[in-house]
Amino acid sequence: MIDNKAFSFLLLTGAVLAVAQTPRQPRFQPPPDANVISPELHADGRVTFRIYAPKATEVVVRGEWQASGAKPPALAKDEKGVWSVTVGPIEPNAYRYAFDVDGAQVLDPKNTQTSESNTTVRSLLVVPGKGAEFMAANDVPHGAVRTVWYRSASLNQDRRMHIYTPPGYDLSGESYPVLYLLHGGGDNDDSWSTVGRAGFILDNLLAQGKVKPMVVVMPAGHVPGAGLSMGASPDADKFSADLLRDVIPYVEKNLRVRADAANRAIAGLSMGGVQTLNIGLNNLDQFSQIGVFSSGWFPEVLEQVKKEKREAWSSPATRQRLKLFWIAAGKDDIALANSRNMVAFFNQIGLPHTFRETDGGHTWINWRRYLNEFAPLLFR
């Protein structure tokens, strides 16, 4: 018979499953990594990463805090088979990371915080501190991020989205404006609310009275079997149909939101920025406010846009409908040239906009900051 202490340990570690089928002869064996802690944040901003991998020959850690081209730090193995390394101090921010164990990408098995992207899932490290307060889980009223499955008739599949509702949403009796917030080509609908910290950014802005309470809808932008949505035509990108005919109707049928152009905004980064441009600028009867982060059409697509859209977008009607058009890119951003070329076109045709060239590159570090700057401008 299994004794109580062993039973408790099994329950605690989850190892119970390993013995569940043989209750009369359990082979009690605590997992060898039961006491491993990772990541461990130190007060000075350094971080220790640990992983149990007794038979590995080489373990390194790759994370978004590392400069490109920097050699990822190697972990060293102790006599128990636990590899570890202490790095940093790491600048306060949010970063995805993974171990590389003998060439394989390995999530930190001791960190339950993860962040999905388009093709993989990694561990999430949030380093609190100066400069990162705006994205932290502070002691302020929190909204909620819900995972929603819906039927996309346009794409003939069940799809998932994430939706942020502000604190007080459920009981206020009010209806809220909606920001549709699109991810980039490397990401999925989970990314804005995990590594992107969207919910926490909105919570903190709200607590400071800097932003209007709003619902933020974060749909999935990739269409299975289709490539990147980087063209010019909203009709050619099947995501447009999903957003306009399935996502928005779902949201307006199922959430307490306002359903008019004055209360609909759309923003996106990188690939999601191109989707935002195509969907937003071509549907100004539905969206009055647009944000484009680290994006712009590629040169040949821009030529097509110039040819097809110059007349419509230079019209007074367009200028009147578009209440906010906010564009940002980083000085080291691989999308900077596309952004600048696009902005030059908008200047040519007299389409009002704000263009912010910031420090930094094509990274979540900038995209979080852009959301933090952009959201307060909405629904004014």
Next chain:
Amino acid sequence: MIDNKAFSFLLLTGAVLAVAQTPRQPRFQPPPDANVISPELHADGRVTFRIYAPKATEVVVRGEWQASGAKPPALAKDEKGVWSVTVGPIEPNAYRYAFDVDGAQVLDPKNTQTSESNTTVRSLLVVPGKGAEFMAANDVPHGAVRTVWYRSASLNQDRRMHIYTPPGYDLSGESYPVLYLLHGGGDNDDSWSTVGRAGFILDNLLAQGKVKPMVVVMPAGHVPGAGLSMGASPDADKFSADLLRDVIPYVEKNLRVRADAANRAIAGLSMGGVQTLNIGLNNLDQFSQIGVFSSGWFPEVLEQVKKEKREAWSSPATRQRLKLFWIAAGKDDIALANSRNMVAFFNQIGLPHTFRETDGGHTWINWRRYLNEFAPLLFR
């Protein structure tokens, strides 16, 4: 200058981050596992697992579908460094799994579905098919599962919970009854909505008209620094204070729910079953319906319970307040003896209850089925 095709690929794979700091001299290098698919479900129920790990010497896959004691299947490496194995057919159900790469626990980097537990996070495999329809993401109206952060004054920390709201919740104008659903010692507040499939189970029951629409609150049951909550006193377990003084007030302040005993139920598995017993039976002014899955006090705790509670729980007032008391355990469940001993006590004192002895063990396979059986009995 980076060409557009390479840029697109970088965006798609997320590899952009690796070159973001050096836009003028990007070293374009698609990740070597870009085309690896895992898990791949075949029509006959077999599943192929793959992982890129060129330098590993041994890779196996461990999953909850495997019989205890069974040797986990080994993967074989191809010339490109991709390991793979096809297993099964695997019975339709939901399972957590991870690779073991040279002794290290490795999440499937190609599967974005994960499931957290108390001490780790693993990949989630959902095999659709006969017998698993009740937990599948079927084409029915879906509720939503929200992640909520709240301040626990009782525990002096920010804590997370997951909350399911049924389809139609936001706009119905109605207030809903609430089931507080507790996880086991091996799990955390994420587990019921990932591997536990709670939201999908409720969605499917609702679509068939078998269950009352309800909100399901899935709080975090572990208290940092404290051991397993397996004692008899609700006061000794700090989670009780968190639930009664922080979680429930938060839910009743922030969600559209009914706030009386007739509309509050509590259920839990294993450790969460003991918490359910302690909190529920000692607070029948607040809960009228109780579910206990794979649980029961340990023998010495039961003796204490018998001594201290016999009088109160055998009273007519208790029988009158407790509208539903549903207990289940599996024939191969390591908690079966505790369950039976507890039920014998309830029989002694004449406390009405239902006790179901089912097939199976101390596993999520049973806990999902129990939720599917128990939820329809609530709020009648």
